[in-house]
Amino acid sequence: MAKDPSDVSAPDQENADEGVVLADSSVISALSAQGREHFNDVAKDHLNSPLVWALLAEGALLTGSESSDMAAYSYASTGVFLGRQLLEEAGWEPGDTLLWQHLPNQGLIRAMRARAQAARRLGAEEESTQLWADLEELCPDLPQ
Template sequence: MAEEQNTDLTAEIEEQDYGVRLPPDPAIRKLAKRGRDEFMAVVKENPSSTLCWALLAEGSLLSNTDAADVAAYAYARTGRDLGLEQLREAGWDGEGPVDWGYLPNQGVFRCLHALAMAAERLGFGDESDDADTLLRELSDEAWRALRGDDVPSDRAVDVEVDEGEFDHQE
């Protein structure tokens, strides 16, 4: 009798090691559920969400003004610093890959990309290069996707978040 094959691709993906993974980010579900009208409320409720900081930075970069570029730089640096701290707490020791396909990690990557762009616009070429280099070291796949050289992976893994455990923040 033939062995039964596992056809659950999600389980197969989750079993593979693509690098460090952050804990679930409750802001992801809140943003999806509550939408643009409540964006700033979600940001205020989730100040440690790197995705929130990335979205703030990316939105500022779209404005294409000097003041918005300064704001983007500040948002992206905040998100980068939070993200690197969270990665260390998750077991990252400063080397090795971080999983681009894991949704809660994507805020860190997006903050690094936004920081590289904002720093470049502000004339901080060395800092722009450093952010771009760190992004590539963490995940070449993320670096290519965010630069537009590649499309995001179809192996993105979302996680369930029990919103009840975060109700104290609302």
């Protein structure tokens, strides 16, 4: 029987191809139910969600100013930090994958991508390159 992709209770150790699934689904439900116009309310209720910080970072990157890029870097760094905590709690070990196809994983993945983009814009090429390499290793189904 196939595993329900919305089940974020624990990684499926029987099928390593499924990778680790982070426990970050309540914010997805809240964002879906509340909509864009209530993003700040949802964000305040889910400050520990990497997805919230990734979305803030992506929004700042759209502005295109240096100060917005710095804000994006800060937002994304928070998302990456929180996502790494969730990885640890989920039992992730080096070499395990984190698949994009699992919605709860997208917060960390998007935060890493936003941080890499912000780092590049701010002139931190080495950090950006390392983040992209980490993303490619961590997330084999990363969309381009």
